[in-house]
Amino acid sequence: MPGVTSLSDPVRALPLNIRSSPAKRDVVLVVSSAGGHLNEALCALSLVEADLHLVCNKNMLDNARFRKIHTVRDTQYNPSIHALNFLYGIWLFLTIRPNAMFSAGGPICLPFALLAKATRTKFVYLDTMARVSSLSNTGRIIEKYGLCDVFLCQWKSIAEQYDSIEYCGTVFSMSDQKSDQPASRAA
Amino acid sequence: MEKPLILVTMGTNDYPFTRLYNCIAADPLYSSSEVEWFIQCGSCDVAMPPLNGTVSELVSRRQMDELIQRAALVISHCGIGSLNQVLQFQKRTMLVPRVERFGEFSDDHQLQIANEINNSRLLVVFPDDPFPALDLLQIKSDAMITCERVDIVNYDVAEIVKRKLAS
Structure with a gap:
């Protein structure tokens, strides 16, 4: 009879939203050093709905x-740690199979940038807001070797120096409306 | 009654920041029982803890949020993470940029970002400026103010990132 589900068929008896598998969410791998880089990443990813x-x-x-x-080991004083993190990255890429990768900087992203390149995973790199007049060291390497698909920069004066870099503005505002100080103080 | 809290944050990097420690330790309030101190020192050496307070190498982001919300005054290095958090809670903050010439960082990027700050609640103490004396009356007055968290995210940038990751 149309519209009637036989209780003898347990699969058909289930409501539709349980029977059908839910749409799989995209997975974004975020690689960022702790502290400021991570704060910037959190701001930048505010509207991203994927599994992070x-x-x-x-x-x-x-x-x-x-x-x-x-958690991976820090590379600040021992660059050979990059090799270990690269191996860990292989395992991570195989395990979570990211649809895209994002970084707001810090040298720990370098081996993961190579892996994104090797696996043709889209990599969006945002250079840190902390570097006002020149790219960060990590940003320079990423730009020089073309290790990302999209290179975003938070300061216009830096972006204008490179054809491959897009200016996007700072991820958070440092101003308030009460201030009457000049926007920039000479060093 | 709860004492007004002075929160000091030196960041998570491995460089020393003895200059900031010397500045706060020289202030009379460092050895006063009228205020409470919390010092997040990272890998910096705190030779003598404050008379009334706590010294901790690292705290979680959530704990730091709670400390900033509670603080009457924040004294901080000029790192982006700390800057982001004090701006969210609209705290009166003294920012002391780490500089290369004193071995406090590998470069002067904290000085660069300090030059871009345009906010009435943030006082930047540049390397050649004297460290201001801490004002107990002002600190007690600020301790009475409840600061709600404000959203400082630039959603235009967040939209760009969302679009770039999806396309």
Whole structure:
């Protein structure tokens, strides 16, 4: 009889939203050093609805924004750590199969940038807001070797120096309306 | 009654910041029982803790949010993460940029960002400026103000990032 579900058929008896598999959400791998870089990443990803996996050098973040936080070793004083992080990155790429990768900087993103390139995973790189007059060291390497698909920069004066870099503005505002100080003080 | 909290944050990097420690330790309020201190020192050496307060190498982001919200005054290095958090809670903050010439960072990018700051609540103490004396009356007055968290995200940038990741 039309419109009647036989209770003898357990699959048909289930409501439609349980029977059908939900649409799979995109997975974005976020690679960012702790501190300012991570703060910038959180601001920049405010509107992204994908499942976010974070790779970071410290796990000081009790943030529900990320599905999982993967801690890697810091590379500040020992560049050979990059090789270890590269191997870890291979495992991570195989395990979570990201649709895209995002970084707001910090040298820990370099081996993951190579992996994104090798696996043709889209990589959006945002150079840190902290560098006002020139690219960060990590940004220079990313730009020089074309390791990202989209290179965003928060300062116009830097973006204008490179054809491959897009200016986007700062991820958060540092001004208030009460201030009457000049926008920039000479160093 | 709860004492007004002075929060000091030196960041998470591995460079020393003895200059900032010397400035706060020389202030009479460092050895006063009228205020409470919390010092997040990272890898910096705090030779003598404050008379009334806590010294911690690192705190979680959530704990730092709570401390900033509670603080009457924040004294901070000029790192982007700290800047972001004090701006969210609209706290009166003294920002002391780390500089290369004192071995406080590998370059002067904190000085560059300090030059871009245009906010009445943030006082930048440049390397050649004297460190201002802490004003107990002002601190007690600021302790009475409740600061709500404000959204400082630039959603135009967030929209660009969303679009670039999706396309």
